[in-house]
Amino acid sequence: MSNALRRVSPLLRPLQRLSIRTFSALRRLLNRSGHWIDDRPRLARWVYPREDADLAADYGAFNGQMFADFHEHERMLSDRPRMAFYRAAITRHVHAGDHVIDLGTGTGILAALASRAGAGEVHALDHSEILDHARTLAQANGITNITFVSTHSTAFTLDRRVDVILHEQMGDCLFDEAMVTNVSDLRKRLLKPGGRIVPSCFDLFCEPIQIRDERVVPFLWDLDVPGYDYSSLERSRPQDPRYYRLCSTDRNLVAHYLGETAPALSIDLHTADDSTLPSELRVVRTVTRPGRLDGYAVYFRARVDDDLSLDTGPLSPGRAPHWGFRILRTDTRQLALGDRLELHLRVERWSDLDTWRWSTDVTRAACSV
Numbered sequence: 070m071s072n073a074l075r076r077v078s079p080l081l082r083p084l085q086r087l088s089i090r091t092f093s094a095l096r097r098l099l100n101r102s103g104h105w106i107d108d109r110p111r112l113a114r115w116v117y118p119r120e121d122a123d124l125a126a127d128y129g130a131f132n133g134q135m136f137a138d139f140h141e142h143e144r145m146l147s148d149r150p151r152m153a154f155y156r157a158a159i160t161r162h163v164h165a166g167d168h169v170i171d172l173g174t175g176t177g178i179l180a181a182l183a184s185r186a187g188a189g190e191v192h193a194l195d196h197s198e199i200l201d202h203a204r205t206l207a208q209a210n211g212i213t214n215i216t217f218v219s220t221h222s223t224a225f226t227l228d229r230r231v232d233v234i235l236h237e238q239m240g241d242c243l244f245d246e247a248m249v250t251n252v253s254d255l256r257k258r259l260l261k262p263g264g265r266i267v268p269s270c271f272d273l274f275c276e277p278i279q280i281r282d283e284r285v286v287p288f289l290w291d292l293d294v295p296g297y298d299y300s301s302l303e304r305s306r307p308q309d310p311r312y313y314r315l316c317s318t319d320r321n322l323v324a325h326y327l328g329e330t331a332p333a334l335s336i337d338l339h340t341a342d343d344s345t346l347p348s349e350l351r352v353v354r355t356v357t358r359p360g361r362l363d364g365y366a367v368y369f370r371a372r373v374d375d376d377l378s379l380d381t382g383p384l385s386p387g388r389a390p391h392w393g394f395r396i397l398r399t400d401t402r403q404l405a406l407g408d409r410l411e412l413h414l415r416v417e418r419w420s421d422l423d424t425w426r427w428s429t430d431v432t433r434a435a436c437s438v
Contacts, residue, residue: 142176142199145175145237146176147391148390148391150379150388150389150390151237151389151392152178154371154378154379154389155178155179155237156182157373157377158267158268158377159179159182159183159186159267160182160186161374161377162265162373163182163187163188163235163267164186164187165187165189166187166189167183167187167188167189167231167233168189168190168229168231168232169183169188169192169232169233169234169235170191170192170222170225170231170233170234170235170255171183171192171194171235172194172222172234172235172238172251172252173194173195173222173238173251174193174195174200174203174217175195175199175203175237176202176203176206177193177203177204177215177217179237180203180207180215180235181207181210181212183235184214185212188214191214191215191216192215192216192225193216193217193218194218194220194222194225195217196219196220200217200219203217204217222251222254222255223251223254225255225259226259230259230260230261231259231260231261231264233264233266233267234256234259234260234266236266236267238251238252239271239369239392241316241367241368241392241393241394242367242422243273243369244273244419244420245419245421245422247420248338249336249341249343249419249420250342250343253338253342253343256339257342266339267373268372268373268379269339269373270336270371270373271335271336271338271370271371271372272334272335272372273332273333273334273335273336273367273368273369274330274331274332274333274367274368274370274382275350275366275367275397275414276326276327276328276354276365276366277326277362277365277410277412278323278324278327278364278365278366278383279323279324279325279327279360279361279363280322280323280364280396281321281323281324282324284321287401288306288400289302290303290306291400291401310424310425311422311423313397314422315364315395315396315398316393316394316395316396317393317394317396318390318391318392318393320383320384320388322383323383325358325384326358326366326384327354327356327357327359327360327362328355328356328357328410329354329355329357330382332370333350333414334347334350343419346416346419348415349413349416350413350414350416351412351413351414352365352414353409353412354409354412355407355408356404356405356406356407356410356434357406359404359406359408360403361401361402361404362402362403362429363396363398363401364396364398365397365399365412365427366394366396368380368381368382368383368385368392368394368395369381381393395422397427399427402431404431405434406434407434407435408431408432408433408434409432410431411431411432412428413427413428413430415427
């Protein structure tokens with residue numbers, strides 16, 4: 070018996086037990102209803118409306134705190150494919166005398182590379198406290214033509230347009246660091262006609278995968294626990310959308326893709342903005358490597374020239390390791406050679422992964438029916 074019950078008069082204990090059960094049930098109901106509402110973005114905005122500005126402020130605060138952490142920059146600066154890609158891209162596309170904006174400068178490395186490539190003037194923008202260290206680093210390295218500006222890019226103005234916008238605004242799922250919003254805003258306001266965005270071309274992939282057998286973690290209700298049946302918990306599937314997404318940087322997690330990979334969506338930041346992004350994607354794959362569908366790997370490829378790209382795919386040779394790839398979890402099913410998969414991905418806001426919803430249709434090959 071709990072201490073609280075011991076202190077209550079025996080005559081009142083039944084009433085207290087009833088109260089505990091009632092309020093526990095109410096708490097569970099409120100929790101479940103909250104998850105149910107959160108799983109329906111339009112309803113959520115009706116019940117507790119939030120303006121886009123509020124969402125941007127929340128993300129900005131999180132972003133500023135995250136990228137003030139030295140460890141985040143250690144991971145990015147130690148990512149050799151990332152650094153080689155940006156060094157080559159800047160060497161090729163920043164010319165002598167160019168006026169440059171470095172969006173989200175961090176420790177200032179891209180601004181420094183632009184300076185050393187011959188840029189005449191570089192404006193390095195960041196709203197994280199890391200900017201103080203970026204100034205120190207530039208001074209210690211003898212670089213004097215970088216102006217560090219502590220502001221969000223949407224609040225930054227100049228009295229003339231620039232030749233180049235540099236950025237590294239790609240999230241694990243490409244769009245989840247508000248890349249399109251921020252870069253297109255600067256492009257429209259501050260990039261010269263014919264100016265360059267580095268990098269500008271991106272491919273998003275959503276590929277059906279099989280996870281290595283020894284690494285598979287099924288849904289709780291699908292677990293095979295000897296002597297105990299968990300299947301009844303399928304009625305209690307979580308409503309939190311985060312439950313259905315995994316993040317990994319482990320190249321040994323995915324066994325193979327079930328089909329031939331191809332971009333689900335390609336964009337060019339010289340023309341793209343939030344209004345041009347689709348609200349739905351349909352990805353069709355024919356199974357060329359039979360196996361178990363465990364989910365969809367979401368990753369991206371950045372392209373600067375035909376011979377210069379950066380890839381974050383789980384099985385990509387030389388993948389940029391500091392970016393994670395995401396796995397959209399699905400109910401598992403065995404697929405045979407020639408089966409046809411169709412992924413339906415619906416997105417309300419590309420920068421908000423909680424608004425992504427997906428489902429799968431499978432058409433069996435005639436020989437596998």
